Amino acid sequence: MSNNFKTLKSFPNLFEAELVKELLEENDFTVNILNEYTASNLPGVAGNDFMMIELQVLIEEFEGAQEFIDDIADAYIADRMLTEVGAKLDGHFLLTSGKHSDQYFEKIKIIQDPEKCSAICKALAERFADEDIDIVIGPAYGAIVLGFEVAKYLKKAFAFSQRNDGKMSFRSGFDLEPGMKALIIEDVTTTGGSIFEVIELLKEKQMHCVGVGLLVDRSNGTIDFGVPVEAMLTVDAKSWEADECPLCKQNIPLTKPGRSDK
Numbered sequence: 724m725s726n727n728f729k730t731l732k733s734f735p736n737l738f739e740a741e742l743v744k745e746l747l748e749e750n751d752f753t754v755n756i757l758n759e760y761t762a763s764n765l766p767g768v769a770g771n772d773f774m775m776i777e778l779q780v781l782i783e784e785f786e787g788a789q790e791f792i793d794d795i796a797d798a799y800i801a802d803r804m805l806t807e808v809g810a811k812l813d814g815h816f817l818l819t820s821g822k823h824s825d826q827y828f829e830k831i832k833i834i835q836d837p838e839k840c841s842a843i844c845k846a847l848a849e850r851f852a853d854e855d856i857d858i859v860i861g862p863a864y865g866a867i868v869l870g871f872e873v874a875k876y877l878k879k880a881f882a883f884s885q886r887n888d889g890k891m892s893f894r895s896g897f898d899l900e901p902g903m904k905a906l907i908i909e910d911v912t913t914t915g916g917s918i919f920e921v922i923e924l925l926k927e928k929q930m931h932c933v934g935v936g937l938l939v940d941r942s943n944g945t946i947d948f949g950v951p952v953e954a955m956l957t958v959d960a961k962s963w964e965a966d967e968c969p970l971c972k973q974n975i976p977l978t979k980p981g982r983s984d985k
């Protein structure tokens with residue numbers, strides 16, 4: 724049925740494939756999804772132990788579609804996933820600083836849905852597939868799961884760090900040696916705080932930081948870690964003093980995150 728179509732990208736789950744299909748269709752590409760079921764019924768399509776969803780586009784649109792998704796698909800998928808699991812909230816929020824914002828990240832929600840969490844970690848791991856890495860480090864707690872997942876996909880060791888009496892340190896028992904090349908993974912960062920602490924910790928241990936992988940960079944890419952950074956989603960976090968908040972002026976109800984009362 725689909726001789727005029729060419730596979731653009733394969734996905735481990737229908738969720739991601741549907742998202743990219745939607746995105747492409749919104750931008751006037753003609754898309755076809757070839758799922759595991761139809762694939763197994765087509766002659767000449769190799770079977771696979773893994774469920775793989777193939778997203779296809781018209782052959783004449785292939786190059787344009789490829790360029791298009793290379794640029795924005797990851798960020799779009801990350802945005803939609805984080806929104807669907809309830810980690811990225813859009814609205815009108817009172818931050819702990821007392822300022823108001825139109826966006827809030829409920830970080831813990833990222834790990835509440837293991838399948839989506841794993842999928843986004845796989846995409847992040849792919850960004851570092853060509854790097855020379857010995858170990859993946861995640862600062863506790865949020866990045867323990869994320870770092871573990873990234874390490875799993877990269878087939879590297881994993882360790883986590885945690886604060887002891889306020890100082891970032893490795894959990895005892897991990898095999899860590901001077902000279903090891905480490906990739907740091909973090910969930911959401913605004914100022915880079917705990918990442919800078921892990922970079923310092925690596926220096927103390929005479930290990931090398933070779934990169935930083937973020938699910939969400941809320942600094943709009945402005946933090947300089949001195950190493951390559953990859954973020955699945957880059958946002959420009961906006962916040963205002965209460966008396967200057969444009970959302971208050973529009974009478975949009977204010978939400979205090981982390982509480983059921985609003």
Ligand SMILES: [Zn+2]
Nearest residue numbers: 823968970971
């Ligand atoms: Zn406000």
